[in-house]
Amino acid sequence: MAETKKGLAAKMVDIMKAVGYIRKSGTNQAQGYKYVMATDVADAVRDEMSKNNVSMVPSTVDVVAEGLTPSGKQTLLTLRFTWTLTDGDSGETLSFQSIGTGSDSGDKAAYKAATGALKYALLTAFLIPTGDDPENDSNDKIIADAAAKIFEAKPAAKAPAKASADFEGVDF
Secondary structure (H helix, E strand, O other), rough: OOOOOOOOOHHHHHHHHHHHHOOOOOOOOOOOOOOOOOHHHHHHHHHHHHOOOEEEEEEEEEEEEEEEEEOOEEEEEEEEEEEEEEEEOOEEEEEEEEEEEEEEOOOOHHHHHHHHEEEEEEHOOOOOOOOOOOOOOOHHHHHHHHHHHHHHOOOOOOOOOHHHHHOOOOOO
């Protein structure tokens, strides 16, 4: 019986299964939050891509925006990368885009933007979970309870509705 070769999509699924979750091992000391390091993502995905004979390269890079940070002390650069995944067995390709922004007071804004774009390209192309979910509201009650204790929250009294005469002469 002839062996059926996997296509690029099936190989991507295998890579997704093998990589799984990537934990946040980096810490931003200045702002006090944990983040997924680009090297952790690249290492995990690269190993699985090589096992599946799949490569990924940037095929185009566009400058989306450039300027200075609000302080005027750093260069701010946003780049859009088009990435191409190639199946080394079949030659099948898939292209997609990602954005990265970097700022630096020296010459590294482009490198920081490229690193960010690569990290998010890999995270999104292979649907890699990192524990972030902006729509996750499981902590809402904890946060609300803490806020209530801090501010001794009481429902604000509702202001009486304005009479239409209060708005005479106002153009809307």
